[in-house]
Amino acid sequence: MTWTIIVLAVLVVVLWGFWVSWRASRLDRMHNRVEAARTALDLALVRRWSAAGDLASSGQLDPATSMLLADAVLRARQADPAERDLAESDLTRALRATLGDPDFRAELAAGDPSDPDGPEDSAELLTAVERAAQQVSIARMFYNDLAGRTLDARRRPLARVLHLSGRARQPEFFDMDDALVDGEG
Amino acid sequence: MRIGIACPYSWDVPGGVQQHIRDLAETLIELGHEVSVIAPADDDRPLPAYVVPAGRAMPVPYNGSVARLAFGPLSANRVRRWLKDGAFDVLHVHEPAVPSLSLLACWVASGPIVATVHTAMRKSRWLLASQPVLRSALEKIDGRIAVSEAARTTFVQQLGGDAVLIPNGLATRRYRHAEPLDGWPGTGGAIGFLGRMDETRKGLPVLLQAFELLAPGRPGLRLLIGGNGDAEEHRDTLPAELRDRAVFLGEVSEEDKIRLLHSVDVFCSPNTGGESFGIVTAEAMAAGVAIVASDIPAFRDVLRDGQAGELFAAGDPAALASAAARLLDDPARCAELSAAALDAVAAYDWGIVARDVVSVYETVVLGRTPVGITE
Numbered sequence: 001m002t003w004t005i006i007v008l009a010v011l012v013v014v015l016w017g018f019w020v021s022w023r024a025s026r027l028d029r030m031h032n033r034v035e036a037a038r039t040a041l042d043l044a045l046v047r048r049w050s051a052a053g054d055l056a057s058s059g060q061l062d063p064a065t066s067m068l069l070a071d072a073v074l075r076a077r078q079a080d081p082a083e084r085d086l087a088e089s090d091l092t093r094a095l096r097a098t099l100g101d102p103d104f105r106a107e108l109a110a111g112d113p114s115d116p117d118g119p120e121d122s123a124e125l126l127t128a129v130e131r132a133a134q135q136v137s138i139a140r141m142f143y144n145d146l147a148g149r150t151l152d153a154r155r156r157p158l159a160r161v162l163h164l165s166g167r168a169r170q171p172e173f174f175d176m177d178d179a180l181v182d183g184e185g
Numbered sequence: 186m187r188i189g190i191a192c193p194y195s196w197d198v199p200g201g202v203q204q205h206i207r208d209l210a211e212t213l214i215e216l217g218h219e220v221s222v223i224a225p226a227d228d229d230r231p232l233p234a235y236v237v238p239a240g241r242a243m244p245v246p247y248n249g250s251v252a253r254l255a256f257g258p259l260s261a262n263r264v265r266r267w268l269k270d271g272a273f274d275v276l277h278v279h280e281p282a283v284p285s286l287s288l289l290a291c292w293v294a295s296g297p298i299v300a301t302v303h304t305a306m307r308k309s310r311w312l313l314a315s316q317p318v319l320r321s322a323l324e325k326i327d328g329r330i331a332v333s334e335a336a337r338t339t340f341v342q343q344l345g346g347d348a349v350l351i352p353n354g355l356a357t358r359r360y361r362h363a364e365p366l367d368g369w370p371g372t373g374g375a376i377g378f379l380g381r382m383d384e385t386r387k388g389l390p391v392l393l394q395a396f397e398l399l400a401p402g403r404p405g406l407r408l409l410i411g412g413n414g415d416a417e418e419h420r421d422t423l424p425a426e427l428r429d430r431a432v433f434l435g436e437v438s439e440e441d442k443i444r445l446l447h448s449v450d451v452f453c454s455p456n457t458g459g460e461s462f463g464i465v466t467a468e469a470m471a472a473g474v475a476i477v478a479s480d481i482p483a484f485r486d487v488l489r490d491g492q493a494g495e496l497f498a499a500g501d502p503a504a505l506a507s508a509a510a511r512l513l514d515d516p517a518r519c520a521e522l523s524a525a526a527l528d529a530v531a532a533y534d535w536g537i538v539a540r541d542v543v544s545v546y547e548t549v550v551l552g553r554t555p556v557g558i559t560e
Contacts, residue, residue: 062258064260068247
């Protein structure tokens with residue numbers, strides 16, 4: 001009788017151990033995925049700086065717009081981590097101000113047929129900015145989704161009591177205005 | 186001369202650059218020039234006849250805050266049309282390194298261009314100016330004006346080429362007439378002060394101590410004090426029975442500032458130092474109020490060594506009290522000083538400053554074709 005109880009108890013402990021280690025490794029995997037998603041988001045933001053910077057220095061914009069855009073890119077690149085979201089949102093607003101006029105956007109998209117050998121094709125520049133902005137939007141959505149799920153998992157009682165997340169950094173949501181067209185998103 | 190002036194900031198928003206352009210344009214018109222100003226402004230707002238609206242300014246993040254600027258293809262088209270219709274002899278842009286109408290005007294215009302820089306700019310701003318598009322726009326500037334030494338230094342260091350220093354003018358006319366504040370100056374005598382109370386170099390404590398010396402013999406004498414600061418703290422330095430006779434207005438609007446100058450018999454500038462020009466004293470001179478001022482070099486200079494205002498030893502309340510008493514007791518002397526002050530301050534008037542600006546115009550248009558549009 002006593003033996004049966006002992007065997008059962010050992011079995012429970014072993015099973016519980018397996019379960020805890022499974023939860024811990026899942027949490028670890030989630031943290032890794034969050035890190036990867038964050039890297040992807042950072043990369044998307046860098047691509048957007050570069051596309052916006054190319055547009056600013058292309059000579060396709062008037063100098064005032066070009067300067068506003070270059071200023072926003074510079075600020076986003078130099079922002080401290082704590083103010084990154086604000087600086088990136090400002091870059092979005094500067095892009096919106098640059099491309100806000102539908103006629104002008106259409107003119108850029110049409111390229112410059114009179115100068116086919118121009119140093120840079122305005123349509124390509126526009127596409128690069130639009131694609132980079134879209135990637136930022138998608139990468140941010142994926143990252144925030146994973147960050148949210150990881151935060152939920154960290155908040156479970158078991159994870160909290162046993163400190164399953166170890167020294168993994170708590171992910172933070174990245175909130176910013178990333179809609180290139182007013183009213184979108 | 187036909188002069189086109191480009192203003193980068195919204196005409197409807199109060200600001201130093203807009204005020205400068207307004208004063209300059211109106212003075213140039215008085216001097217017989219034809220002036221047109223292009224500025225961001227709503228089309229449906231009432232504007233002075235010389236202002237051409239370039240459409241509403243858009244709020245955009247710039248330089249760490251949200252600025253209202255005009256840029257983009259629509260604004261560029263408006264500027265182009267304005268230049269074409271205006272057929273100016275000279276184009277005068279203000280703050281060309283701000284991404285707005287002035288920069289657009291430099292970009293689309295050909296011909297003689299004068300630029301005025303108002304604010305000293307940080308290095309990063311000028312690094313952006315190394316972009317080819319901006320550089321080619323800014324390189325078209327023929328005549329450079331800076332309104333202060335600091336602005337001139339940045340201009341020279343960052344963009345190359347020297348700038349003429351022409352400070353802001355004083356629109357003396359605006360100060361000449363105003364309604365006194367209700368109940369002022371009264372019959373017992375009134376002394377006025379303007380300036381930040383917490384800055385001891387503005388000298389309010391000296392005036393308060395002098396008031397303590399004067400008040401017992403003059404039961405109707407009052408003080409009228411305008412400017413930022415802790416009024417309670419200063420009021421409490423006075424003996425209890427005098428506290429009601431010192432009126433603190435706190436921060437005053439531009440209009441109330443002028444009314445204050447017309448509400449007192451004597452205006453006091455008790456500064457103990459640190460002034461390079463003393464704009465407030467010059468404004469009081471333009472209002473025609475009798476002035477008693479400390480004998481620091483800036484005031485000695487603007488008040489013509491005491492001919493246009495009573496001077497006293499800086500920081501000495503007894504000297505201030507006796508100088509103020511002399512004026513309060515002698516209306517004829519006050520009238521004499523007032524006339525001399527009006528005469529002296531005329532040298533700082535926009536009329537004179539605008540003539541200096543015109544000399545710059547005349548220099549850059551020599552042998553040049555009028556302003557046109559680059560194709």
